[in-house]
Amino acid sequence: QVTLKESGPGMLQPSKTLSLTCSFSGFSLSTSGMVVSWIRQPSGKSLEWLAAIDWDGDKYYNPSLKSRLTVSKNTSNTQVFLKITSVDIADTATYYCARSSGYSSSFDYWGQGVMVTVSS
Amino acid sequence: DIQMTQSPSVLSASVGDRVTLSCKASQNINKNLDWYQQKLGEAPKLLIYFTNNLQTGIPSRFSGSGSGTDYTLTISSLQPEDVATYFCFQYNSGNTFGAGTKLELK
Numbered sequence: 487q488v489t490l491k492e493s494g495p496g497m498l499q500p501s502k503t504l505s506l507t508c509s510f511s512g513f514s515l516s517t518s519g520m521v522v523s524w525i526r527q528p529s530g531k532s533l534e535w536l537a538a539i540d541w542d543g544d545k546y547y548n549p550s551l552k553s554r555l556t557v558s559k560n561t562s563n564t565q566v567f568l569k570i571t572s573v574d575i576a577d578t579a580t581y582y583c584a585r586s587s588g589y590s591s592s593f594d595y596w597g598q599g600v601m602v603t604v605s606s
Numbered sequence: 607d608i609q610m611t612q613s614p615s616v617l618s619a620s621v622g623d624r625v626t627l628s629c630k631a632s633q634n635i636n637k638n639l640d641w642y643q644q645k646l647g648e649a650p651k652l653l654i655y656f657t658n659n660l661q662t663g664i665p666s667r668f669s670g671s672g673s674g675t676d677y678t679l680t681i682s683s684l685q686p687e688d689v690a691t692y693f694c695f696q697y698n699s700g701n702t703f704g705a706g707t708k709l710e711l712k
Contacts (some may be wrong), residue, residue, distance in 0.1 A: 532704065549607075591640075592661075593642075594652050
């Protein structure tokens with residue numbers, strides 16, 4: 487059974503660095519064709535793809551946010567991390583991690599999401 | 607950047623209706639398009655991948671079609687549990703979601 491779960495600080499102040507963790511089970515990120523992505527959604531708005539890391543450790547970023555994002559994974563291939571530097575109010579959103587498999591770009595499994603509020 | 611325009615933004619329909627949601631890309635996306643359903647308070651769920659392929663476990667009343675810049679999600683007979691917001695997503699160049707269509711019951 488594939489499951490993903492996001493965790494994060496809940497709230498942080500502007501200009502700080504946001505650190506998020508996606509913990510998953512039921513698959514290994516070392517399997518060829520596997521990718522874990524980060525996607526966010528401000529309340530009441532649409533979705534924005536942020537970043538991804540694949541089975542080979544290759545990393546992909548949304549060009550509009552690339553300078554602020556860092557995606558990584560742990561050595562046991564059971565967690566993926568996202569750091570966003572210099573956050574501001576516009577980064578307030580629910581952050582999801584999602585899996586793609588079989589070299590597909592489609593997100594077949596999603597975490598429940600973690601809400602992050604940026605506020606002073 | 608490829609822009610995805612969904613229409614309508616809100617759609618009201620009755621149980622049993624045939625419902626059509628549209629997604630238009632700002633350039634040819636070569637059928638590299640998915641549809642996701644998001645119910646209130648939940649994560650999105652993959653319905654259709656690569657334009658017209660039904661994800662495992664999704665009811666057959668959902669179908670997708672399209673090519674080039676124009677794509678459609680059809681629900682053949684609307685059910686109460688289909689009330690949700692539907693997003694299209696292109697991955698032909700970069701990764702872009704549409705703004706969504708909110709589907710309500712009339």
